[in-house]
Amino acid sequence: MGFLSVIRRWALRDKMPIREISRRTGLSRNTIRKYLREGAVEPKFKTPARPSKLDPYADRLSAWLLAHTRKSRKDRRTVKQIHEDLAKLGYDGSYGRMAAFARA
Structure with missing residues (x-):
C-alpha cells in the first residue's frame, strides 16, 4: 500500500487530524495538506541521469x-x-x- 494511501485513509476514513498524521509520519502539516488537496497517487521524484564509472x-x-x-x-x-x-x-x-x- 502506498504512503499517500495511508495518509488519505487516516484523514478521510479514520477522521484523524492533520496534526496527528504529521506526528506519525514526520511530515510537515503543510505537506500533508498538499497531498490531500492534490489527489496525487504517489509523489514523483525526478532523478537525474548520472554517468557511471563503468x-x-x-x-x-x-x-x-x-x-x-x-x-x-x-x-x-x-x-x-x-x-x-x-x-x-x-x-x-x-x-x-x-x-x-x-x-x-
Missing part, C-alpha cells in the same frame, strides 16, 4: 562477456579476472558494480 568500459566489457559465452566453461575467465583486466585499463570503480553489470 560507462567508458561498457562496450569492451560487453564484448569480453559475449566472447566468453561462446567458450567452454573451463576456458572462461572469472569475473574477478575480468575486473583485474579492467583495472589495468584504468577502471577505478568497485568490483561490485562491474560484477552486477557482468551478471545482468
